[in-house]
Amino acid sequence: MKNKQLHLRNASFLALALVILGYVIKFYPEQLTTFDTAVQSAIRGNLPDLATQFWTRITVIGNTSVIVSICFLLIVLFHRKQWKAEAYLVLASIAGMGVASTALKYVYQRPRPSIEWLIDTIGYSFPSWHTASTMIVAGAVVVIVNQRMKHQLAKRVVQLSLILLAVLVALSRIYIGVHYPTDIIGGWLLAVLLLELYYSVYDRIRFTWRFQSKQK
Structure with missing residues (x-):
């Protein structure tokens, strides 16, 4: 119960931060202009060719078709291993997000940035779907890896690699010009908020099902 309350408390703080950020974006967007512009300029620079090739490739990982395909493969894999709670965690994460x-x-x-875009896209800007989707899937797998992998060094390498990849996808959205930095922050807040809400439920179900031999 104490563990559940901790996750709910964390989720409430994250929700409050997300609401405050959204409020400022909705009613006082000019207050964020200096921050957003400075970060955009630092990340984009003069759009060098090598960086453009790198970021336009990385950003594809967060595309809907790619992230849904990854989730589908993870769900199938976990079901085959009889990790049912893990499969449902991935499903709930991407669906809820x-x-x-x-x-x-x-x-x-929120309208998209008015700077040059390096790809075409549609829809509103806040929060970043690519950012939230890659972070929540990476976060869910980090949780699963932490519980399932025994080798400590390999575990940490996999976890850090997943988070790094999610961060790179998020930064790519700023580089290619389709999101403000505060859209990225909003995406991260949303992803971690949902993970906090899901985790205590998932962990309890996983323990119960293993105790009842419903999963490995």
Whole structure:
């Protein structure tokens, strides 16, 4: 119970931060201009060719078709290994994020940045779907790896690699010009918020099902 309360408390703080950020974006966007512009300029620079090739390739990982395919493969793999709770965690993570991110986009209706885009896209800007989706899937797998992998060094390498990849996808959205840095922060807040809400439920179900021999 104490563990559940801790996750709920963390989720409440993250939700408050997300709401405050959304409020400022909706009603006082000019207050964020200096921060957003400075970060955009630092990351984009003069759009060097090698960096452009790197970031435009990295950003594809967060595309809907790619991230859904990755989740589908993970769910199939976990079911075959009889890791049912893990499979449901991945499913709930991507489904919940998709609904929440889409809803928030229509609540805040933030236009995309007016700077040059390196790809075509549609829809509102806040929060970043690519950022939230890659971070929540990476976070869910980090949790699963932490519980399932025995070798400590290999575990940490896999976990850090997953988080690094999610961060790179997020930064790519700034580089290619389709998101403000504060959209990225919003995506991260949403992803971690949902993971905090899901984790205590997932961990309890996983323990119960293993005790009842419903999964390995």
